[in-house]
Amino acid sequence: MRLRSDQKTVIIQKLQDYYYQEHEKELGIIGAENLYDFFMKNCAPLIYNLAIEDIQGVILQQFESIQEDIEVLKKR
Template sequence: MFHIKITSEQKQLMISRIQQFFLEERGEEIGELAAENAYQFFVKELGPFLYNQGIQDARIMAEQKLMGLDEDIRSLEKTLNTK
């Protein structure tokens, strides 16, 4: 199972938001147990997709930063007199 580190307060907030979503979007009141089951499903089944996208975004950003750093370092090189 995909493991995510969150505080109990964050988890409770997400469960409350799931309940709110069901009420607002579907007109259904669901209890905390049903909302927690939905939360567990989202974490297990959707979490890896979101996590991997975050990793990909971080990789792209790091590559861009490294390219900029490489350009900055190359700009410090002195021209050589080869005569």
């Protein structure tokens, strides 16, 4: 999964800010980029798959609702 350069820059800055708030130490750009790469490699796919499962549930609910609407429209 790849983000736009500006999105990556924002996340790296947030990582640096978070690290400073938690540890009162600076996290350099290389360290922040390494942390970003780690999360993108190890966490992003899991989060992405959860999002896909969520949307799959929503789509299935909508499909079931459409099926119910179609049944109501059928002439008996």
